[in-house]
Amino acid sequence: MLRTIAASTLAFVLCFSAGEASARDSSQSACLQVFADGRPPAVGRHADNRLLCFRAYAVMHSARTRTAVWSAEHLTRAAVDAARDLPRDSDFYEEPRLARNERASLNDYGRGAGFDRGHLAPSGDFGDKAAQAESFSLANVIPQHPFSNRRTWSHLETSTRRLVRKVGTAYVVTGPAFIRDAGTLRGRIQIPDFVWKAIYVPGMGAAAYIARNDATPAYSVVSIAELAHFVGVDPFPSLPAPMRMTALDLPPPTPHPGERVARKVSFAWLAGAESATAVPAADPLHKLARTASTMLALAAAYAR
Numbered sequence: 457m458l459r460t461i462a463a464s465t466l467a468f469v470l471c472f473s474a475g476e477a478s479a480r481d482s483s484q485s486a487c488l489q490v491f492a493d494g495r496p497p498a499v500g501r502h503a504d505n506r507l508l509c510f511r512a513y514a515v516m517h518s519a520r521t522r523t524a525v526w527s528a529e530h531l532t533r534a535a536v537d538a539a540r541d542l543p544r545d546s547d548f549y550e551e552p553r554l555a556r557n558e559r560a561s562l563n564d565y566g567r568g569a570g571f572d573r574g575h576l577a578p579s580g581d582f583g584d585k586a587a588q589a590e591s592f593s594l595a596n597v598i599p600q601h602p603f604s605n606r607r608t609w610s611h612l613e614t615s616t617r618r619l620v621r622k623v624g625t626a627y628v629v630t631g632p633a634f635i636r637d638a639g640t641l642r643g644r645i646q647i648p649d650f651v652w653k654a655i656y657v658p659g660m661g662a663a664a665y666i667a668r669n670d671a672t673p674a675y676s677v678v679s680i681a682e683l684a685h686f687v688g689v690d691p692f693p694s695l696p697a698p699m700r701m702t703a704l705d706l707p708p709p710t711p712h713p714g715e716r717v718a719r720k721v722s723f724a725w726l727a728g729a730e731s732a733t734a735v736p737a738a739d740p741l742h743k744l745a746r747t748a749s750t751m752l753a754l755a756a757a758y759a760r
Contacts, residue, residue, distance in 0.1 A: 487514040490530045492627040492656050493694040497526045500688065508553060508595055512587035513577040515595050517551070519558035521646035523598045526631035526689055527576035533624050536617045538583025546588055548573055551595040560594040564642045571641055574600025574651070576630040578613045598632045598648055599641040603671040608718040609651060611709030612665045612675060616655060619707055627656040629691035635727075638669070654683060654691035661704035662692055668726065673716065676723040679703040686727065 487509040488494045496507070497516070504519040512535070516525040551559050565573045576596050582588040600609065620626050632648030639647050648669050656662040664683040667675040680700045684690040692700075711717045 490514050490528045490627070492658075492692045495692075495694045497528060497629050497631075498690040498693040499525055504558075506554070508551070508593075510587070510590040510593070510596075512582050513591070513596070515576075515593075517554065517559075517595045519554070521632075521634065522558065522560045522564075522644055523632055523646065523648070524576055524595060526629050526691065527596055528627070528629045528691075529577050529581060531581055531617070531620045531626050531628055533621050535583040536581060536620050539580055539588070539617075542583065542585065542588060544579055544588070546579065546585075546592045548592045548594060548597070551593045554595060560597065560645050562594070564645055565594075565597075565599070569599070569641060571599035571647070572602050572605040573597045574605040574609065576632075577628075580613065581617065581628075598651070598669075599645055600651065601670045603673075604651065604667060604669050607711075607715060608667050608673060608675060608709065611711050611715075611718065612653060612667070614710040615707045616653065616665075618710060619655065619657070623657050623660065625658065627658075627692065629654045629689075631687065631689055631691075632669070633666075633687040635686075650687070652683060652687055654680060655704070655706065656680075656692050656695065657704065661699055661702060662695060663703035663706050664691070665706060666723065666726065667718070672726075673718045674721045674726060675709065675718050676721055676726045677703055677706050678723050682723060686723075 487496070487507065490513055496514070499516070505525060506517050506519070508515045508517055513527055513529045515527045517523070518525050548562065548565070550561055565571070573594070574597060575591060576598065577591055579588050579591040582591055616628060630651070630653045633650035633652060634646055634648050636649050638649040641647055650666055651669050652664050652666040654662065654664040662680050664678050664680060665675055666678055666683065678686075679702060680690070680692055680695060708720065709717050
């Protein structure tokens, strides 16, 4: 059963003020460039959160979960085209701006962890070596199920870049969602049970992909309003109401050669499903009406 997010995601903090951010990070101006209309994603207030600015993306990091709350990028056609031919040869590293007891360590993701080090802002988005190397900070990583990281989510990341090549520019915010109690990695890092990626194309609209952090070969596309209600993070607080309520038509996943594409399902089914393999063959909405547990799960998620 889903629990309310107030105890987890909504407890996260947006500690974003000019004085505090500039005192902690010398590159605050770079942060502003990756936010739509210069406004960072909005979350609740909590003293354990910290804004980290990188060359080409920004992270709001939570000392409570030892993961990012969100990771924001401003993608351009030129950058993703340059990234296409850039070798991936960087190494993951512990974020030195975070205290040791607040950050993930390399040992947390060591042998036997059972989870991949899943990028939020993926290395494949960055068109120069320095920016790509920074994407390997563990502040930009979540414990991600191998199937999700290497298949469904990787396919959606590729589709996001294809969209940017088509439209020229987009603001992207990616994050984890802690809805059920999915446990911790090594007793230190909270494991999310959903991953989401919000995309705003200026002049066109916005929407978000959302998928489970497990082997479920499925995903949903939701409006920004739906996403914010479910995960407790508003990725684009400056968007007008009509754009928030209507989901932009996002492209389907782009599978690697020989791999099957994940099925697009209703968000209601995705949020309420308990099984990682019970993906509906078609039209899941009529099944939803007969599934009381799913409806109760959704009611718990949306009851604020």
